[in-house]
Amino acid sequence: MTRGLTPAQIRALPAVIDLVTAGRALGIGRTKAYQLAQSGTFPCRVLRIGGSYLVPTADLLTLLGLTTDQPTNQPCSQPCDEPGQQARQPPDEQPARETE
Numbered sequence: 158m159t160r161g162l163t164p165a166q167i168r169a170l171p172a173v174i175d176l177v178t179a180g181r182a183l184g185i186g187r188t189k190a191y192q193l194a195q196s197g198t199f200p201c202r203v204l205r206i207g208g209s210y211l212v213p214t215a216d217l218l219t220l221l222g223l224t225t226d227q228p229t230n231q232p233c234s235q236p237c238d239e240p241g242q243q244a245r246q247p248p249d250e251q252p253a254r255e256t257e
Contacts, residue, residue, distance in 0.1 A: 164223055170214045176203065179212035182221070 162182045170178070176199075180190030183200060193199040194210045201216040218224065 164221075167214075167217065167221065167223060170217075172215070173204070173211045173213055174217070176210035176212060179203075179217055182217055 160181075161184050162178075167182050170182075176190050176194055177187050179199075179201070180187060183190075185193070190199065191210070194203045199212075201220045202213060204211045204213070
């Protein structure tokens with residue numbers, strides 16, 4: 158019997174995964190995963206590419222209520238210190254620090 162995946166393993170998956178891996182993350186066996194995909198009732202979006210069923214990992218993460226802990230590498234709306242970091246707030250918009 159194949160074991161399920163931990164949240165850390167799921168977060169480390171590539172952008173698109175095969176149906177069996179997605180099923181494993183959900184605790185669904187191979188046969189049931191294919192039955193659900195073929196009937197259009199798999200719990201998240203399934204892409205049919207040629208003869209393969211693929212699942213976007215982002216959809217799986219959303220379904221499971223998991224978020225990625227890694228930067229999105231999307232462009233910042235304001236200057237960033239390094240790629241992948243959140244945009245810095247201008248000095249007048251930074252929250253005040255508590256003083257003791």
